[in-house]
Amino acid sequence: MLEIKNLSFNYGRRKKEVLSHFSLSLRQGGIYGLLGKNGTGKSTLLALISGLLTPCQGEIIYKGKDVRRRLPDTLCDLFLVPEEFELPSLTLARYIKLNSCFYPRFSTEDMRRYLDLFELDADLNLGTLSMGQKKKVFMSFALAANTSLLLMDEPTNGLDIPGKSQFRKLIASGMSDEKCVVISTHQVRDIDRMLDHVVIIDGSRVLLDQSVADICRTFVFRESSSRELVGQALYALPSVEGNSLILPNAGGEETEINLELLFGAVLAEPDKIAAMFHA
Numbered sequence: 335m336l337e338i339k340n341l342s343f344n345y346g347r348r349k350k351e352v353l354s355h356f357s358l359s360l361r362q363g364g365i366y367g368l369l370g371k372n373g374t375g376k377s378t379l380l381a382l383i384s385g386l387l388t389p390c391q392g393e394i395i396y397k398g399k400d401v402r403r404r405l406p407d408t409l410c411d412l413f414l415v416p417e418e419f420e421l422p423s424l425t426l427a428r429y430i431k432l433n434s435c436f437y438p439r440f441s442t443e444d445m446r447r448y449l450d451l452f453e454l455d456a457d458l459n460l461g462t463l464s465m466g467q468k469k470k471v472f473m474s475f476a477l478a479a480n481t482s483l484l485l486m487d488e489p490t491n492g493l494d495i496p497g498k499s500q501f502r503k504l505i506a507s508g509m510s511d512e513k514c515v516v517i518s519t520h521q522v523r524d525i526d527r528m529l530d531h532v533v534i535i536d537g538s539r540v541l542l543d544q545s546v547a548d549i550c551r552t553f554v555f556r557e558s559s560s561r562e563l564v565g566q567a568l569y570a571l572p573s574v575e576g577n578s579l580i581l582p583n584a585g586g587e588e589t590e591i592n593l594e595l596l597f598g599a600v601l602a603e604p605d606k607i608a609a610m611f612h613a
């Protein structure tokens with residue numbers, strides 16, 4: 335669905351490259367978690383995918399077309415929810431009337447359903463909302479646009495506690511085999527159970543690009559105070575129970591992914607972790 339080929343980008347000629355010879359493919363029908371340390375270029379990558387920035391080198395092909403051409407066919411089929419944004423001081427009804435025409439598959443019924451999920455009225459004035467409420471409204475609009483590609487930058491930042499689980503329900507209810515959702519975040523606990531795929535980047539390299547099914551087939555995630563197990567672990571983080579451990583999955587065990595632990599392991603030992611998938 336989306337091919338990023340040999341992409342390089344910097345903000346001005348004298349600045350260091352943010353992304354360097356970077357390649358990645360995204361397939362439809364999945365929710366991707368895009369993870370990386372602060373400043374690795376996740377937001378920049380989402381802006382490049384949306385055609386808002388121009389690569390210095392390389393290309394991004396979405397459904398056979400270069401996103402940088404910003405063709406109507408491309409723009410009406412992808413949506414970016416940035417980490418920070420402003421909404422105009424309009425009623426929601428007016429906002430929908432003015433903007434939904436750019437998205438041929440926009441569904442007012444879906445929009446109402448998503449607002450209900452966030453316990454928001456449809457009769458709103460966008461100018462009077464808090465940042466968290468604006469985020470809920472904009473994410474509802476983004477999903478109701480029913481684009482094949484939905485990019486979300488730190489979507490759970492600023493959401494209240496119920497808002498985080500409502501967000502998970504929102505994505506689950508708006509997901510289909512035709513859609514691909516990319517969620518860039520540091521709030522891994524907000525999204526770990528909803529992901530199909532994990533991508534960890536460091537700017538020039540994709541350190542990990544694996545399905546959650548393959549990750550859980552390859553590793554066991556365990557809490558333990560056993561010293562023996564710590565010795566066998568590929569990576570360990572101190573926890574309340576002793577240690578959170580990531581171990582090779584020799585016995586075909588099924589455990590739930592621990593994204594924080596996986597992220598730490600991949601940053602500390604990228605080659606060792608990558609080699610485990612080919613073992």
Ligand SMILES: Nc1ncnc2c1ncn2[C@@H]1O[C@H](COP(=O)(O)OP(=O)(O)OP(=O)(O)O)[C@@H](O)[C@H]1O
Pocket residue numbers: 345352370371372373374375376377378379
């Ligand atoms: N408008 C800009 N002008 C110049 N440099 C920028 C601009 N936006 C981002 N950068 C730089 O580009 C690099 C990547 O920034 P980006 O926001 O894409 O990273 P990120 O992975 O999303 O970070 P975070 O996780 O902290 O949100 C950083 O070094 C940042 O300082």
